[in-house]
Amino acid sequence: MEYVNCNLCGSSEYKIIHKGLKDEEGTDLKKRYASSSNTIGNDQIVQCKNCGLKYVNPRLMDDEIVNAYSEGSDELFVSQVRGRELTFSKALKKIEKYSSKGNILDIGTAGGSFLKVAKDKGWEVHGVEPNKWLCEWGKKNYGINIKQGTIFDNDFKKESFDVVTLWDVLEHVTDPKKTLEESNKLLKQEGLLVVNYPDIGSLVSRLMGKRWIFLLSVHLYYFDKKTIRKMLEKTGFEVIKMKKHFQSLSLWYLVYRMKAYNKFLYRLGNKIVNTLHLNNFLIPYWLGQTLVIAKKK
Ligand SMILES: [Zn+2]
Structure with a gap:
């Protein structure tokens, strides 16, 4: 373990706001860092x-x-693919209000569901993803070439993209500031940056407290509207839109997520979903996810 300074301002002064909960899967790192990890936050x-x-x-x-x-497979991700595609096709429509069609880079693209949707609509698509298994999955199922690695391993041309997207990624990376600076370099002048993140300042997060569903072991940063704005301004962007971002998941997956919180409700939910054949039923949900559209200054 290591102590890190604030990624936004560099200060080492902090106060503790969550002491952390018990972690049942924490010892298995591959499982913990799978794209669809279910491990409740155990960290301070x-x-x-x-x-x-x-x-x-x-x-x-x-x-x-x-x-x-980088390692490990993520079959759970695959079970959510339909929901992801639906969420992304709605999000793409919002992006298209601010940008004409061109090329998109999706950082941390997982299996490439966003890129698949964008490609179908005529965008030129590029993706980066550290997980080898997900890169292969994207190639095989979507025919999309995804570069394996982090954004810092790339050989993309500077100022070559119209849009850079980070879907549920910024809270996972070890250095959000550097990630945004790199995104800025890759964007054309006035190019769009699109970020989705779980907002810890949202009413739902404040009401749920330690039970907030996004307090996960894989999340290293918890932004709110103020800190995400500061971070974007510091890395060369101007925020043009912030709004609630509904995501769709299958009912089965939502029930599965319940497992980590309440075993009884999980078993009950599972039984109902199976009996009524509602496994693939998609439901939109909002628990603080926020979409930010910003422009390169
Ligand atoms: Zn700070």
Whole structure:
């Protein structure tokens, strides 16, 4: 484990806001860092005394985290593919209000569901994903070429993309600031950056407290509207839109997620869903996910 300074302002001064919960799967890193990890946060979350950013501290070493993401398979992700495609086709329509069709880079693209949707609509698509298994899955099922690695391993041309997207990614990376700076370099002048993140300042997060569904072991950073805006402004962007972002998941998956919180409700839910054949029923849900559209300054 290592202690890290605030990623937004560099300060080492913080106060503890969550002491962390019991972690049943924490020892298996590959499982913990799977794209659809279900592990409830067991880590200590702190808040920077200077700028207010909330983040996990101390945490595992950077290379341990990246390595854990690279290995392992993620069949659970596959079970959510239809829901993801639906969510992304709605999101793409929002993006198309602000950008004409061109080329998109999706960072941390998982199996490439967003790129599949964008490709079908005539965009030129590129993706980066650390997990080898998901890269292969995307190639095989969508015919999309996904580069395996992090955004720092890329050889893309500077200022070559119209849109860069980070779907549920920024809260996972070890260095969001550097990730956004790199995204900025790859974007054309006035290019669009699209980020979706779970907002810890949202009413639902404040009401749920320690039970908030996005307090997961894989999340290293917890942004709110103020800190995400500061982070984007600091890395060369101007925020043009912030709004609620509904995502769709199959009912089966939502019931599965319940397992980590309440075994009885999980078993009951599972039984109902199976009896009524509702496994693939898609439901939109909102628990604080926020979509930010920003422009390169
Ligand atoms: Zn700070």
